[in-house]
Amino acid sequence: xxxxxxxxxxxxxxxxxxxxxxxxxxxxxxxxxxxxxxxxxxxxxxxxxxxxxxxxxxxxxxxxxxxxxxxxxxxxxxxxxxxxxxxxxxxxxxxxxxxxxxxxxxxxxxxxxxxxxxxxxxxxxxxxxxxxxxxxxxxxxxxxxxxxxxxxxxxxxxxxxxxxxxxxxxxxxxxxxxxxxxxxxxxxxxxxxxx
Amino acid sequence: xxxxxxxxxxxxxxxxxxxxxxxxxxxxxxxxxxxxxxxxxxxxxxxxxxxxxxxxxxxxxxxxxxxxxxxxxxxxxxxxxxxxxxxxxxxxxxxxxxxxxxxxxxxxxxxxxxxxxxxxxxxxxxxxxxxxxxxxxxxxxxxxxxxxxxxxxxxxxxxxxxxxxxxxxxxxxxxxxxxxxxxxxxxxxxxxxxx
Numbered sequence: 001x002x003x004x005x006x007x008x009x010x011x012x013x014x015x016x017x018x019x020x021x022x023x024x025x026x027x028x029x030x031x032x033x034x035x036x037x038x039x040x041x042x043x044x045x046x047x048x049x050x051x052x053x054x055x056x057x058x059x060x061x062x063x064x065x066x067x068x069x070x071x072x073x074x075x076x077x078x079x080x081x082x083x084x085x086x087x088x089x090x091x092x093x094x095x096x097x098x099x100x101x102x103x104x105x106x107x108x109x110x111x112x113x114x115x116x117x118x119x120x121x122x123x124x125x126x127x128x129x130x131x132x133x134x135x136x137x138x139x140x141x142x143x144x145x146x147x148x149x150x151x152x153x154x155x156x157x158x159x160x161x162x163x164x165x166x167x168x169x170x171x172x173x174x175x176x177x178x179x180x181x182x183x184x185x186x187x188x189x190x191x192x193x194x195x
Numbered sequence: 196x197x198x199x200x201x202x203x204x205x206x207x208x209x210x211x212x213x214x215x216x217x218x219x220x221x222x223x224x225x226x227x228x229x230x231x232x233x234x235x236x237x238x239x240x241x242x243x244x245x246x247x248x249x250x251x252x253x254x255x256x257x258x259x260x261x262x263x264x265x266x267x268x269x270x271x272x273x274x275x276x277x278x279x280x281x282x283x284x285x286x287x288x289x290x291x292x293x294x295x296x297x298x299x300x301x302x303x304x305x306x307x308x309x310x311x312x313x314x315x316x317x318x319x320x321x322x323x324x325x326x327x328x329x330x331x332x333x334x335x336x337x338x339x340x341x342x343x344x345x346x347x348x349x350x351x352x353x354x355x356x357x358x359x360x361x362x363x364x365x366x367x368x369x370x371x372x373x374x375x376x377x378x379x380x381x382x383x384x385x386x387x388x389x390x
Contacts, residue, residue, distance in 0.1 A: 109307030111364075145387065157361065158385075160360060161358070164364060170321065171314055171317050188342070189384025190342055190382045
């Protein structure tokens with residue numbers, strides 16, 4: 001899959017196609033989404049869609065990831081635990097929302113069958129977010145708020161792994177108390193504390 | 196989906212169907228698996244399959260989970276970190292194997308589109324394994340090897356979330372060093388250590 005850069009050329013049609021894709025995916029679900037349906041909803045010919053995106057997976061990926069950018073950046077209040085809590089709850093709220101959660105789950109589902117989508121999900125969703133996390137963690141480490149023992153990739157997996165585990169593998173929503181419990185356990189550690 | 200109990204009745208045909216399902220899923224992939232193909236491979240009529248399993252998702256779930264039982268139980272050497280390391284590496288090896296990894300990934304993929312499969316994956320895969328983890332953790336806590344501050348569900352998510360995160364969302368294999376790094380970070384904690 002060569003995921004196109006949605007900012008290049010044909011801006012109006014691109015936006016219309018991406019909007020139509022999200023609308024339609026919400027209405028009929030990913031499984032029943034089709035290039036034909038997207039084209040009809042966007043008011044363009046289906047060849048216009050195919051010229052830019054080779055498959056429904058590709059256009060769905062662009063449509064969904066175009067919504068990801070603004071909401072998940074890190075604050076920097078100088079308190080790493082508070083800032084992680086803010087960002088992790090923003091991620092939890094996005095993934096738990098009725099309007100986006102099922103679409104992100106569908107995208108992860110597709111990634112399990114299609115290595116091109118696995119790669120695109122990693123490069124355009126997981127990696128940009130974890131780059132942001134590492135940057136915030138690096139600063140915290142410089143300020144002495146984080147043990148220097150652990151590498152930053154390990155910390156990202158330790159904090160965000162539990163969120164995706166709940167999102168993808170355990171039915172039902174989870175709340176801010178789960179994020180608090182993960183942060184508390186990750187920062188204080190599982191080893192028994194000396195009296 | 197009413198996932199049938201494979202141990203009840205028709206043992207020979209059931210075994211043949213489950214074996215045929217795994218073989219065929221490995222050969223053609225989950226997307227191209229069909230009840231017709233399974234029935235032909237197992238040497239039974241397709242109505243024999245449909246009588247027991249309502250969908251290819253249901254028979255695939257039974258087939259795959261019938262392989263899960265033996266390999267992932269916990270040792271108890273009296274050392275919680277060593278025993279977690281043994282079991283987490285067994286899980287890592289199973290999920291990373293060419294013969295099982297893509298099938299488990301396909302099942303998680305299906306679960307993202309179908310709430311009945313989400314529920315079945317939870318009840319028959321995630322919950323039995325995490326029950327086993329909680330049991331081993333409870334014993335460790337009684338023996339003073341684990342802080343009493345954190346609830347056991349939090350600990351399970353903190354340890355296994357990172358494994359599923361790597362398995363489902365990041366391309367490429369991961370090795371025993373990743374398991375070691377997660378265990379070390381989880382047990383010692385991310386907070387800076389007093390000098």
